[in-house]
Structure formats: structure tokens, C-alpha cells
Amino acid sequence: MTSHTAILSDFLLRAEIKRQVERYVEAIAASSEPAYHISHDHAGDPLYHPTSLAISVVELKQMHDFIMGLDDEVEGEALRAFQDACRCVGLEFSPLVGMVCLNESEDGYLSQEETLNWFVKSVRAYFHAPQKRAFGA
Numbered sequence: 001m002t003s004h005t006a007i008l009s010d011f012l013l014r015a016e017i018k019r020q021v022e023r024y025v026e027a028i029a030a031s032s033e034p035a036y037h038i039s040h041d042h043a044g045d046p047l048y049h050p051t052s053l054a055i056s057v058v059e060l061k062q063m064h065d066f067i068m069g070l071d072d073e074v075e076g077e078a079l080r081a082f083q084d085a086c087r088c089v090g091l092e093f094s095p096l097v098g099m100v101c102l103n104e105s106e107d108g109y110l111s112q113e114e115t116l117n118w119f120v121k122s123v124r125a126y127f128h129a130p131q132k133r134a135f136g137a
Contacts, residue, residue, distance in 0.1 A: 017063060027052070028127070034051065038114075054113075060119075089122050090102060
């Protein structure tokens with residue numbers, strides 16, 4: 001593979017991931033559902049029921065790594081909402097347990113399903129939220 005081919009391939013991959021982020025944020029904004037509905041079995045253990053907003057950890061990690069690798073000033077409302085939600089929730093990806101984040105009181109970790117629910121909620125809060133503007137802008 002030539003260097004030009006590698007550059008073009010990387011550019012196309014980044015463009016596809018950008019489109020994935022935008023489509024996912026738009027799907028979140030168009031829905032009021034969480035990523036998972038949570039119920040409990042007879043023993044009180046949680047049961048997670050995926051909705052159309054549930055995505056794989058691999059896909060979310062790819063989008064997360066892409067968006068967090070961009071400069072602080074990303075272009076586009078959907079990309080900014082995704083980046084802000086990643087920071088708000090504090091998404092982390094561990095090779096041992098997958099996607100994790102601390103709960104709101106920061107004394108324990110949420111399950112992957114609860115993490116994705118909080119992330120979806122955060123995306124909604126940041127999407128269409130007024131953006132801070134520089135003085136005089």
C-alpha cells in the first residue's frame with residue numbers, strides 16, 4: 001500500500017466514523033428512550049432490555065476514540081454533543097471489563113448498560129444546548 005493509499009484509507013475511515021457519530025446522536029435526539037430498559041427478576045437482579053439506541057462497546061469505543069482525538073473545538077453540533085457527553089460521563093474503556101464509568105457519587109462503577117443509558121441522557125442534554133461563545137463573537 002502506498003502512502004497516498006494509506007492516507008486516503010485513513011481519511012475515508014475517519015469520515016465514516018464521523019457519519020456514525022452524527023447518525024447516532026441524531027437517533028438519540030429523535031427518541032426519548034434509554035439505550036436499555038431496566039427491570040428486575042424475582043431475586044432483584046437487573047434485567048437489561050436493549051432498545052434501538054443500544055450499540056456495541058466496540059462501536060462506541062471507536063466513536064469515542066475518534067471524537068476524543070479531535071481538537072477541543074469540533075465542528076458540528078452532533079460531534080460537540082457526543083464529545084461533551086463523553087467528558088461528562090467520563091467514559092473509559094478497559095481491556096478487562098470493557099466500557100466503564102463511575103456512578104454520579106463516584107463511589108462505584110455502573111454496568112455497561114447503565115453507562116450507556118447515562119451517556120444517551122447526556123447526549124440529549126448537550127444536543128441543541130446553547131454553545132458557549134467567545135467574547136465579542
